[in-house]
Amino acid sequence: MLIAPSMLCADFASLRRDVQQLAAAGADWLHFDVMDGHFVANLTHGPLVLKAVRQDADLTFDAHLMVEKPEQYVGEFAEAGADFITVHIEATSAPHRVLRHIRELGKRPAVSLNPATPTSAVEYLLGEVDMVLVMSVDPGFAGQRFIAAVLPKIERLKCAAADAGADVLVQVDGGVNADTVGRVTAAGADVIVSGSGIFAHPRGYAAAIAELRQRAATETPNCSLRAR
Ligand code: DX5
Ligand code: ZN
Numbered sequence: 220m221l222i223a224p225s226m227l228c229a230d231f232a233s234l235r236r237d238v239q240q241l242a243a244a245g246a247d248w249l250h251f252d253v254m255d256g257h258f259v260a261n262l263t264h265g266p267l268v269l270k271a272v273r274q275d276a277d278l279t280f281d282a283h284l285m286v287e288k289p290e291q292y293v294g295e296f297a298e299a300g301a302d303f304i305t306v307h308i309e310a311t312s313a314p315h316r317v318l319r320h321i322r323e324l325g326k327r328p329a330v331s332l333n334p335a336t337p338t339s340a341v342e343y344l345l346g347e348v349d350m351v352l353v354m355s356v357d358p359g360f361a362g363q364r365f366i367a368a369v370l371p372k373i374e375r376l377k378c379a380a381a382d383a384g385a386d387v388l389v390q391v392d393g394g395v396n397a398d399t400v401g402r403v404t405a406a407g408a409d410v411i412v413s414g415s416g417i418f419a420h421p422r423g424y425a426a427a428i429a430e431l432r433q434r435a436a437t438e439t440p441n442c443s444l445r446a447r
Pocket of ligand 1: 227250393
């Protein structure tokens with residue numbers, strides 16, 4: 220399991236320090252939540268902020284675009300140094316085209332789906348993406364409660380990718396912490412995003428990350444055994 224702290228919970232006045240501390244604490248990726256005030260009811264940062272700290276950690280930089288018309292911005296995020304660029308299926312009328320564009324830019328394309336969106340909305344894209352991001356809260360804010368009803372979607376997507384022979388990571392984002400990580404990983408998550416679970420941990424980043432690893436499930440879904 221890979222751990223991607225959500226930089227939404229970082230101290231923006233000391234972003235470089237947080238980036239360096241998270242790298243030292245054992246984070247695998249850094250997850251940047253980009254919000255436009257339209258697709259979600261919150262505003263965060265754009266590509267310049269990601270670019271400003273890109274050289275401060277030798278980790279995978281993961282840009283989660285919660286913006287309308289992401290096709291207008293993927294070029295800037297590629298230029299800023301994002302490794303993965305995730306667009307929401309609900310935010311574009313041309314998902315296939317924007318995912319292809321991300322690949323052409325030399326970056327790793329990913330598609331995300333909100334809790335209300337069925338897995339069937341993205342299954343046709345499994346051959347185009349390196350990752351599917353399953354939202355486990357309504358996007359827009361950190362610190363929300365995990366929606367357990369999305370757990371079957373994680374397993375369904377993991378197994379749909381296996382059936383299609385597609386090498387696709389499943390990432391889960393929203394309310395993932397020491398209490399929920401076991402169920403999320405048992406359902407098949409490869410990458411977990413955690414905001415408050417890491418930043419609000421009483422014993423600091425390294426302890427939070429170690430605890431997440433320790434509580435991750437060791438058994439993952441056996442897709443060949445499941446009912447079809
Ligand atoms: C929500 C964001 C998440 C979120 C994670 O829109 O995509 O990355 O901030 O924070 P927690 O782990 O606190 O839910
Ligand atoms: Zn996110």
